[in-house]
Amino acid sequence: GRRVVVVGAGMAGVQTAVALREQGFRGTITLVGAEPHRPYDRPPLSKAVLLGKAEGSAFEVDFESLGIALDLGREALGVRPAEHELDTAAGPVPYDVLVLATGAEPIRLPGTEGVPGVHLLRTLDDAQRLRPVLARQHDIVVVGAGWIGAEFATAAREAGCAVTVVEAADRPLAGALPAEVAAPMTAWYADSGAELRTHARVASVEPGAVVLADGSRLPAGAVVVGIGARPATGWLAGSGIELGADREVVADAYLRASVPDVYAVGDCASFPSARYGERLLVHHWDNALQGPRTVAANIIGDTPTGYDPVPYFWSEQFGRFVQYVGHHPAADTLLWRGDPLGPAWTVCWLRADRLVALLAVGRPRDLAQGRRLIEAGTPMAPELLADPARPLKEA
Numbered sequence: 001g002r003r004v005v006v007v008g009a010g011m012a013g014v015q016t017a018v019a020l021r022e023q024g025f026r027g028t029i030t031l032v033g034a035e036p037h038r039p040y041d042r043p044p045l046s047k048a049v050l051l052g053k054a055e056g057s058a059f060e061v062d063f064e065s066l067g068i069a070l071d072l073g074r075e076a077l078g079v080r081p082a083e084h085e086l087d088t089a090a091g092p093v094p095y096d097v098l099v100l101a102t103g104a105e106p107i108r109l110p111g112t113e114g115v116p117g118v119h120l121l122r123t124l125d126d127a128q129r130l131r132p133v134l135a136r137q138h139d140i141v142v143v144g145a146g147w148i149g150a151e152f153a154t155a156a157r158e159a160g161c162a163v164t165v166v167e168a169a170d171r172p173l174a175g176a177l178p179a180e181v182a183a184p185m186t187a188w189y190a191d192s193g194a195e196l197r198t199h200a201r202v203a204s205v206e207p208g209a210v211v212l213a214d215g216s217r218l219p220a221g222a223v224v225v226g227i228g229a230r231p232a233t234g235w236l237a238g239s240g241i242e243l244g245a246d247r248e249v250v251a252d253a254y255l256r257a258s259v260p261d262v263y264a265v266g267d268c269a270s271f272p273s274a275r276y277g278e279r280l281l282v283h284h285w286d287n288a289l290q291g292p293r294t295v296a297a298n299i300i301g302d303t304p305t306g307y308d309p310v311p312y313f314w315s316e317q318f319g320r321f322v323q324y325v326g327h328h329p330a331a332d333t334l335l336w337r338g339d340p341l342g343p344a345w346t347v348c349w350l351r352a353d354r355l356v357a358l359l360a361v362g363r364p365r366d367l368a369q370g371r372r373l374i375e376a377g378t379p380m381a382p383e384l385l386a387d388p389a390r391p392l393k394e395a
C-alpha cells in the first residue's frame with residue numbers, strides 16, 4: 001500500500017490521518033510530531049486547561065485501532081521532494097504522499113528571548129507553565145489585545161490576578177476587525193477589571209517590570225506575549241516547496257503544495273479562495289478540521305476536490321461567546337443587529353444584497369443562520385436584517 005506521512009501532530013495532522021481512514025484509505029499512515037505529548041487540542045489551553053478546570057485536552061482518537069502510527073518527539077528538519085524523503089533528527093522517513101501540517105508558532109517580543117517570567121501561549125507546556133503563575137495571583141502584563149491576549153486576560157482575571165493589557169494599536173483586535181466593530185469590545189476589558197492600554201509600545205522587559213516607550217513602568221510578576229503567530233515552516237527552507245509572503249506553504253485550490261505528492265493544510269498553509277477572490281491564510285480551528293477532509297479525499301480519489309470554505313471561528317472572552325463566519329474585507333455595507341453596548345449583538349457585512357460575513361456576540365442562532373445564508377449566497381433585505389427580533393433567515 002501507499003505510505004502517507006503527515007508532519008505535525010496537531011489538529012490538522014490528526015484530522016488528516018483520521019479522515020484518510022474514514023474515507024477508506026488502506027495504506028500506512030505515520031504521524032510525525034515534534035512535541036512529546038499525545039496529540040491535543042489547542043483552544044482549551046487558553047480556557048479550561050489554563051484555569052485548571054481540565055487537566056489536558058488530548059484528542060479522543062484511538063490511533064492504534066485506526067492503524068495510525070504515532071512518531072512523537074520527532075522534529076522534521078527538511079524534505080527532499082525528488083527522493084520522496086522527509087529528514088528528521090532520527091533519520092530519513094520515506095513517503096509516497098507527504099502532508100505538511102506543522103501549524104504556526106507564536107511571534108516573540110524582540111529582546112525577550114530567555115528572559116525569565118516572559119511567557120507565550122501556544123503549547124500544552126506553555127499552559128502548564130502558566131497555571132502556577134495564575135495561582136500565585138501575580139500582577140500580569142499581557143502584550144497584545146488580540147484573540148489570545150483577550151482570552152488569557154479573561155482567565156487571569158478569573159484567577160484573581162491584576163491584569164494590564166498593552167496594545168500598540170488604538171484598539172483591541174486591530175488586525176482582525178474594523179474600528180467600529182472593535183469599539184464596544186474596549187469596554188469589556190474594564191468591565192472585567194483588566195486595564196487596557198492602547199497606543200502602548202513595549203520598550204523593554206526588566207525583572208519584575210515592563211517598560212513602555214513613553215517611560216512608564218508596569219509592575220509585572222509575569223508577562224504573557226500574544227502578538228500573533230506565523231507558519232512553522234522554517235524547516236522547509238531550501239526544500240524547493242514554495243513559501244508565501246507570510247512564510248506559509250503556498251497551496252493550490254486542492255491543498256497541494258508546489259511539488260508533487262505533497263499537500264499542506266491548517267495554520268501552516270494558504271489557499272486561493274474563489275469565493276472571496278483572494279488567497280487566505282486562516283489561523284483557526286475550523287480550517288484545521290475542514291481542510292483535512294479535502295486533503296484525504298484528494299490523496300485517495302482520482303478527481304481532485306477543491307477547498308473553498310466559508311471560514312469560521314469562535315472566541316470566549318470576558319464572559320462572552322464571540323463567533324465570526326465569512327470574510328469581510330470585500331464588503332460594502334456594515335449593519336448592526338442589536339445594541340453594541342448590550343450583552344448580545346451581531347454585525348452583518350454585506351456586498352450588494354448578499355451577506356458575506358457576520359460577527360455574533362452571544363447570538364449563536366444568528367451565527368448558525370448566517371453561516372447558511374453566506375454559504376448559499378441568498379439575497380437579503382438589509383432593512384429587515386437590522387431588526388434583532390426578526391430571525392436572520394427571514395430577512
Ligand code: FAD
Nearest residue numbers: 008010011012034042043076102103266267283284285313
Ligand atoms: P497546530 O495546532 O499548531 O499543530 C502543529 C503541530 O506541528 C504542533 O504540535 C507542532 O509542535 C508540530 N510541528 C511544528 N513544526 C514541526 C516540525 N518541524 N516537525 C514536527 N512537528 C512539528 N481557534 C479557534 O477557532 N477558536 C479558538 O477559541 C481558538 N483558541 C486557541 C487558543 C490557543 C491557546 C491557541 C494556541 C490557538 C487557538 N485557536 C483557536 C487556533 C487553533 O487552535 C489553530 O488554528 C489550530 O490548532 C491549527 O491546527 P494545526 O494542526 O494547523 O496547527
